[in-house]
Amino acid sequence: MPDSPEKQPKAVVIGAGFGGIAAALRLRARGYHVTLIDKQDKLGGRAYQYERKTDLGTFIHDAGPTVITAKFLFDELFELFGKKREDYVEFRDIYPWYRIVFAGEVTKPRLAATPASRSNATGETSTDAGVPAKQQALPFFDYGGTLEQFEAQIAKFEPRDVEGFRKYLKHSKKIFDVGFTELGDQPVHSFLTMLKCAPSLLRLQNYKTVYGMAKKYIRNEQLRRVFSFQPLLVGGNPFNTTSIYSLIFYLEREWGVQFAMGGTGAIVRGLEKLMREEGIEIRLGEEVETLGTTPNANINAPYDALTRVSLRGGDSIDLTSDPHAVVVCNADAPFVYKHLLDPQLRHGVAARRIDSKVAPQQYSMGLFVMYFGTKTSYPDVAHHTIVLGQQYKELIDDLFDRFGLETNDTSVYLHRPTATDPSMAPPGCDSFYVLVPVPNNQPMKSNRRRKGATAVEPTLRPDGSIDWDVMGPIMRDATVKYLERTTLPRLSETIIDDFYVTPDHFEKNLNTLHGSGFSIQPIFSQSAWFRFHNKAPGVEGLYFVGAGTHPGAGMPGVLCSAKVLEHALPPAPNRAHK
Numbered sequence: 262m263p264d265s266p267e268k269q270p271k272a273v274v275i276g277a278g279f280g281g282i283a284a285a286l287r288l289r290a291r292g293y294h295v296t297l298i299d300k301q302d303k304l305g306g307r308a309y310q311y312e313r314k315t316d317l318g319t320f321i322h323d324a325g326p327t328v329i330t331a332k333f334l335f336d337e338l339f340e341l342f343g344k345k346r347e348d349y350v351e352f353r354d355i356y357p358w359y360r361i362v363f364a365g366e367v368t369k370p371r372l373a374a375t376p377a378s379r380s381n382a383t384g385e386t387s388t389d390a391g392v393p394a395k396q397q398a399l400p401f402f403d404y405g406g407t408l409e410q411f412e413a414q415i416a417k418f419e420p421r422d423v424e425g426f427r428k429y430l431k432h433s434k435k436i437f438d439v440g441f442t443e444l445g446d447q448p449v450h451s452f453l454t455m456l457k458c459a460p461s462l463l464r465l466q467n468y469k470t471v472y473g474m475a476k477k478y479i480r481n482e483q484l485r486r487v488f489s490f491q492p493l494l495v496g497g498n499p500f501n502t503t504s505i506y507s508l509i510f511y512l513e514r515e516w517g518v519q520f521a522m523g524g525t526g527a528i529v530r531g532l533e534k535l536m537r538e539e540g541i542e543i544r545l546g547e548e549v550e551t552l553g554t555t556p557n558a559n560i561n562a563p564y565d566a567l568t569r570v571s572l573r574g575g576d577s578i579d580l581t582s583d584p585h586a587v588v589v590c591n592a593d594a595p596f597v598y599k600h601l602l603d604p605q606l607r608h609g610v611a612a613r614r615i616d617s618k619v620a621p622q623q624y625s626m627g628l629f630v631m632y633f634g635t636k637t638s639y640p641d642v643a644h645h646t647i648v649l650g651q652q653y654k655e656l657i658d659d660l661f662d663r664f665g666l667e668t669n670d671t672s673v674y675l676h677r678p679t680a681t682d683p684s685m686a687p688p689g690c691d692s693f694y695v696l697v698p699v700p701n702n703q704p705m706k707s708n709r710r711r712k713g714a715t716a717v718e719p720t721l722r723p724d725g726s727i728d729w730d731v732m733g734p735i736m737r738d739a740t741v742k743y744l745e746r747t748t749l750p751r752l753s754e755t756i757i758d759d760f761y762v763t764p765d766h767f768e769k770n771l772n773t774l775h776g777s778g779f780s781i782q783p784i785f786s787q788s789a790w791f792r793f794h795n796k797a798p799g800v801e802g803l804y805f806v807g808a809g810t811h812p813g814a815g816m817p818g819v820l821c822s823a824k825v826l827e828h829a830l831p832p833a834p835n836r837a838h839k
């Protein structure tokens with residue numbers, strides 16, 4: 262039988278994103294009395310779920326993550342308590358994993374023949390300009406499935422690349438074996454650990470970038486994009502992200518891609534039920550303001566010790582009475598170092614780079630995400646669609662290095678959950694979100710514009726960052742036009758109940774420094790030992806999980822970061838929970 266809560270050592274988890282939820286469960290299984298605190302009114306962090314009531318019925322929108330890979334990482338959380346994930350939430354395999362559409366030309370997918378659809382006598386749909394749209398599909402690549410399915414898609418573009426793809430796959434597997442299997446859930450707190458892996462990483466050419474690796478094996482430019490866009494999913498630039506991130510490709514191959522019925526929000530609800538069953542205390546709508554510390558009295562331990570978790574509004578949790586108390590921050594690690602902790606406590610390579618002028622942290626791009634319903638259905642649109650604009654490198658330069666907000670030729674991710682789960686919208690309707698990568702809230706880096714840029718000039722705030730109060734509505738209209746032109750004909754007529762978030766939401770509501778979508782970028786100099794450590798150096802009992810920490814962003818990354826705690830943290834003394 263577990264000890265009474267008073268006897269269990271305290272664990273306070275700050276932030277209820279997937280990293281925080283997984284940490285709370287893993288600590289509970291280790292015998293801690295866990296309190297999980299989040300400033301939002303619901304659990305999930307970026308995996309928040311919106312429920313929108315309209316005259317037509319209810320539309321459900323997952324706010325963020327939707328593509329489930331490495332599903333075993335979720336299963337494990339239930340297994341910790343002898344339970345089965347299937348009893349809480351259903352995962353369904355999907356195909357294609359993504360449809361990648363090349364938007365150099367104009368596509369007009371077929372609208373469903375519902376009353377709201379306005380097909381003309383010849384069965385052609387019409388655009389908002391009243392121009393009949395031919396069923397002229399843009400080139401697309403259905404990504405995913407069996408090897409045969411992959412190879413058939415590759416052959417559509419360049420048959421000679423099938424051979425290169427097989428070599429790429431072998432290389433990706435080797436990177437996966439080191440990067441995911443060996444390093445993914447291991448602490449990398451010492452430079453020595455990193456050095457031990459260096460020979461294998463060098464042998465695997467991790468000094469190459471993800472795009473460089475695709476280029477090595479694949480000759481067709483469109484296919485190179487297909488096999489190199491993955492870092493964008495975790496906030497990286499394919500042209501400078503270390504090729505270790507090519508392991509994402511193998512990760513998807515190993516476990517496939519799933520969708521949770523009811524949306525990612527259903528996973529969060531399943532995990533919430535589990536946490537409540539296991540006695541985890543959940544405090545929502547409460548924000549941690551500071552973490553109190555004091556120099557450790559024990560001269561043999563050159564650490565500061567945590568004393569208190571102080572909440573906005575005056576409440577606090579005292580830690581001094583419990584020598585085994587731990588605090589796990591799932592709030593964005595750079596934010597915690599900048600705003601919650603005394604600046605004197607910035608030990609460790611990543612923490613020292615906060616505010617550094619010499620080697621500042623590089624943050625991932627920002628995101629403009631628009632959620633909307635449609636009065637009609639778009640059955641030809643896949644569950645996950647990635648629309649790649651004509652200019653690929655140029656867009657990425659805009660996001661990371663240039664002055665840009667090009668809305669006419671961009672790349673977007675379009676989510677249509679109703680392709681798999683029609684219950685997420687009223688009958689005959691679709692639920693959507695579109696994610697447009699944009700610069701984060703840092704001042705624009707340069708004055709250079711993309712050659713041939715056609716978009717409106719962004720309005721800037723006094724600090725040189727994009728003014729989203731002005732640009733938000735402009736971006737909304739431009740995005741509707743872009744989708745109308747590439748994937749969702751007549752969207753401006755069918756759209757209903759749209760709303761959007763900008764980098765301001767990430768900065769102000771989710772407490773992410775500079776409003777970046779995925780915390781710090783996954784470049785080599787910010788990975789493994791260079792990333793925020795899962796065990797904070799110099800502060801006893803302080804740990805970190807989540808996108809800014811090792812191993813990185815994305816659901817598999819943050820779930821693994823919580824797994825690292827199992828190696829970094831002792832079980833609660835003599836008190837296994839079950």
Ligand SMILES: Cc1cc2nc3c(=O)[nH]c(=O)nc-3n(C[C@H](O)[C@H](O)[C@H](O)COP(=O)(O)OP(=O)(O)OC[C@H]3O[C@@H](n4cnc5c(N)ncnc54)[C@H](O)[C@@H]3O)c2cc1C
Binds near residue numbers: 275280281325327628
């Ligand atoms: C639009 C979008 C789409 C994505 N799609 C995918 C996808 O398909 N697949 C995938 O694997 N990944 C995807 N990702 C990435 C993935 O969602 C994230 O990397 C991951 O969910 C981040 O989890 P986290 O544990 O770092 O916490 P977060 O989700 O960032 O949550 C942190 C929590 O901390 C709370 N918090 C912060 N400060 C405080 C404080 N002081 N006090 C109390 N609470 C605080 C915040 O309110 C928040 O709830 C996507 C991300 C976005 C934004």
